[in-house]
Amino acid sequence: MRIGAITNSWGLQINRDKLPDLVCNARDRGAKHIELRQTFLGACESGKGHEWRPVIGNLQSLVNDFPELSFNLAMAIPCLSGGVSPDGPLFQRGLEAARVVGREHPHLRLVDPVLQEKTWESHDYIIDVAPSITALARESSSQGVTLSLENTCQSIRTLSMLIEECRERLSKQEGQFLGLCPDPTNQIQRHPETDPLADLEALSLDMLKIVHFKQVQEGRVIQTVDDGDLDCVRMAQILYAKGYAGPAIFEIPSHEAVFDNLSSSFDYLERIVSIF
Numbered sequence: 001m002r003i004g005a006i007t008n009s010w011g012l013q014i015n016r017d018k019l020p021d022l023v024c025n026a027r028d029r030g031a032k033h034i035e036l037r038q039t040f041l042g043a044c045e046s047g048k049g050h051e052w053r054p055v056i057g058n059l060q061s062l063v064n065d066f067p068e069l070s071f072n073l074a075m076a077i078p079c080l081s082g083g084v085s086p087d088g089p090l091f092q093r094g095l096e097a098a099r100v101v102g103r104e105h106p107h108l109r110l111v112d113p114v115l116q117e118k119t120w121e122s123h124d125y126i127i128d129v130a131p132s133i134t135a136l137a138r139e140s141s142s143q144g145v146t147l148s149l150e151n152t153c154q155s156i157r158t159l160s161m162l163i164e165e166c167r168e169r170l171s172k173q174e175g176q177f178l179g180l181c182p183d184p185t186n187q188i189q190r191h192p193e194t195d196p197l198a199d200l201e202a203l204s205l206d207m208l209k210i211v212h213f214k215q216v217q218e219g220r221v222i223q224t225v226d227d228g229d230l231d232c233v234r235m236a237q238i239l240y241a242k243g244y245a246g247p248a249i250f251e252i253p254s255h256e257a258v259f260d261n262l263s264s265s266f267d268y269l270e271r272i273v274s275i276f
Contacts, residue, residue, distance in 0.1 A: 001211075001239060001248040002070065003266055004033030007040040011254035014042050020065055027069060029263045033247040034066075035109070035210070036101055037074045038094075050090050054097035063101050070247065072107035072210065073098040079136060079149065080112040080129055086139035098145050107146040109181050109210060110136075116153040119191065123161075130165045133178075137166055141177035148209035150181040155191055156199035160207060176206065183212035183251070185230050189219065197234050205242045213269070214251045223255050225265035236272045 005026040007014065013022055019042040023034055036059070038045065044058040054073075063071055075094050077084050084091055098108040120126055133149070140147040151159050159180055167175035180203065184196035213235070214221060215228040222228060239248070250265045252258065 001244060002032040002246065003030060003269060004035060004070075004247045004249045005029075005031045005262055006035040006037050006074070006212075006249050006251050008037040009250075009252050009254055009258050009262070011040060012256060013254075013258070014040050018042065019044060020062055023062065023066060023069070025259050026262060027066065029259055030266045031069070031262070033070045033072070033249070035072055035074050035247070035249050038076060052090065053093050054100075056097060056100055059097055059100050063103065070103075070105070071101040072109060072247070073101055074109040074111065076111050076113045078112050078114050079110045079133065080116070080154075081114040082132060084132065084136065086135045091136065091139070095140060095143050095145050099143065102145070105146070106144060107148065107209060108140060109148045109150060111150040111152055111181075119154055120158050126158075126162050126165050129162060130169065133162065134166045134169045137170060137178040138174055141170070141174040144177075146177050146179070146209055148179050148181045150183055150212070151186055152183075153190055155187050155194055156180065156182045156184070156196055157194075157202065160199070160203055163207060179207045179209035181210045181212060182208065183214070184235060185212070185214045185216055185221075188216060188229050189221075192219070197231060197238060200235065201238045203242075205244060208239075208242070208244050208246060210247045210249060211239065211244070212249050212251045213265070221253055223253055223257075224261045224268070225250055225252065226268050232268070233272050236269065240273075 010022050044055050047053050099106040137147050182200050187196035213225050215225045217228040
């Protein structure tokens with residue numbers, strides 16, 4: 001796995017520090033990958049909502065300054081709740097930015113900011129959502145960009161069913177560009193009665209495009225990845241058993257001491273890995 005950081009962890013710093021300085025700090029703490037999260041990109045973006053646009057020249061300069069790091073782009077758009085056109089300027093600019101920052105392995109992660117009231121309880125819900133995700137995936141694959149979905153309100157298992165449905169509608173080559181960004185802690189918070197790590201273990205390796213680590217204790221997100229409600233040892237064991245070698249993003253909360261917290265989180269994973 002390539003340990004990494006995400007720019008929304010730097011919410012307190014992004015307005016007063018230049019993004020390259022923050023990336024440099026994360027790199028010096030051991031990050032190998034940076035997830036560039038929309039709305040937390042400083043001078044590399046402009047506008048909000050559907051008017052958001054990446055500043056391509058600044059993104060290009062950023063990645064050029066850090067050839068030793070890999071990057072991907074993450075966007076919050078209503079991909080599950082409708083309203084995103086594969087030909088529209090928002091998605092097209094997102095794909096363009098993903099190609100710039102991702103170099104030879106461009107990757108765009110999507111998360112839907114619209115909270116679904118309940119988990120999809122039948123295949124009918126998946127059938128309703130599948131056409132729009134399929135269209136986005138087909139356009140993304142045509143530009144060589146991997147597309148992944150993060151679980152927020154839905155479980156990892158439910159979203160994997162959606163990906164499988166979409167892949168049935170795509171060619172085999174197109175389908176390989178579509179997968180998941182599992183975040184088991186999201187599932188613990190929304191669906192504490194479920195076992196997100198069992199859902200993670202059930203995924204095929206080609207479904208895993210990027211993974212998120214964060215931690216909660218008694219249901220509340222903590223400042224570091226450490227012991228807590230999520231069994232991080234089991235999660236790491238599952239990923240290593242699968243041979244997962246992609247980015248492992250530490251999505252820790254914004255805090256004045258966020259870089260010390262990032263170092264602590266990286267050290268925690270290294271201690272976990274050393275025991276197996």
